[in-house]
Amino acid sequence: MIRLILSICLLAVHFAGHAHGFRVGELRIDHPYATPSRPGVQTGAVYFRSLDNRGRTADRLLSASTPVAERVEIHQMHMDGDIMRMRAVPDLELPARTAVQMRHHTPNGHHLMLLNLKVPLNDGDRFPLTLHFEKAGSYTVQVWVQTPRDADHQHQH
Numbered sequence: 001m002i003r004l005i006l007s008i009c010l011l012a013v014h015f016a017g018h019a020h021g022f023r024v025g026e027l028r029i030d031h032p033y034a035t036p037s038r039p040g041v042q043t044g045a046v047y048f049r050s051l052d053n054r055g056r057t058a059d060r061l062l063s064a065s066t067p068v069a070e071r072v073e074i075h076q077m078h079m080d081g082d083i084m085r086m087r088a089v090p091d092l093e094l095p096a097r098t099a100v101q102m103r104h105h106t107p108n109g110h111h112l113m114l115l116n117l118k119v120p121l122n123d124g125d126r127f128p129l130t131l132h133f134e135k136a137g138s139y140t141v142q143v144w145v146q147t148p149r150d151a152d153h154q155h156q157h
């Protein structure tokens with residue numbers, strides 16, 4: 001019974017229309033999406049509209065995993081002169097009462113990098129992604145594959 005209640009809470013998808021979201025304890029994971037992969041390219045990127053910690057204590061995203069890729073890295077954008085680049089970071093701090101930006105290529109923003117894709121990601125696909133949080137534990141979200149409106153950037157490393 002407890003387990004049933006728990007799964008109903010965790011599965012609460014409370015966004016209508018073209019967005020979806022998940023709650024894990026005090027964390028709100030708003031609209032996880034991935035850009036379609038390009039032919040011959042073995043990497044993909046997952047963004048969230050936001051990752052919001054509404055609790056009074058900080059948490060941390062430690063890692064992530066998905067059946068569609070061999071490995072997932074946490075990446076952060078940074079400016080290198082005039083060029084926006086990305087680097088892998090060991091984890092992502094989620095301060096109390098703070099929404100972390102994980103939108104498409106915001107300066108200093110984060111995203112999750114999918115390395116060695118096992119299948120191509122096509123517009124309209126959905127795939128599971130398991131997030132491992134230090135305090136909130138592990139939680140699986142559904143990622144929507146879609147082309148963002150400002151998709152004129154190339155994803156470069």
Ligand SMILES: [Cu+2]
Nearest residue numbers: 045075086113
């Ligand atoms: Cu990246």
